[in-house]
Amino acid sequence: MKFALLFISFLILGCDTTRVFEENMPITEGVWNVAEAVSFAVEIKETEKAKNIYFNLRNNLNYKYSNLYVLSELTLPNGKTEKDTLEFILCDRSGKWLGTTSGGLVTHQIMFQRKVQFPKAGNYSFMFMQVMRDEDLKGIKEIGLRIENVE
Helix, strand or coil: CHHHHHHHHHHHHHCCCCEEEEEEEECHHHEEECCCCEEEEEEECCCCCCEEEEEEEEEECCCCCCEEEEEEEEECCCCCEEEEEEEEECECCCCCECCEEECCEEEEEEEEEEEECCCCCEEEEEEEEECCCCCEEECEEEEEEEEEECC
């Protein structure tokens, strides 16, 4: 009986009611090559609510930079594309990671678009490529995307 109550409580408290999409992709051997695009196919069903869009990143403690430059490309359902270069700040000036550190990994969830109104329902594609100085960027374990409804 106690287990059932605990399980039900976990389900109620653990529900993420704002999430529209979230997926994380592992980076092979923790090395993100400059030619390696990470893509996410997202179906947007409703366009009434504004959405926040986050870049998820998991790096190890050996990542040698305090930031990450990424080329972002969004393909809309009509085939049009929007490109942008994004800079994500990962450390403060003293070198302390801004994300959550656990077990040798740092997890970041960085909002890069706030209160977005998708123009129409349909299939969207998000693509990210690293554009740092290193062709093989070491220490990157996962790249992800999260889209949530604004409450």
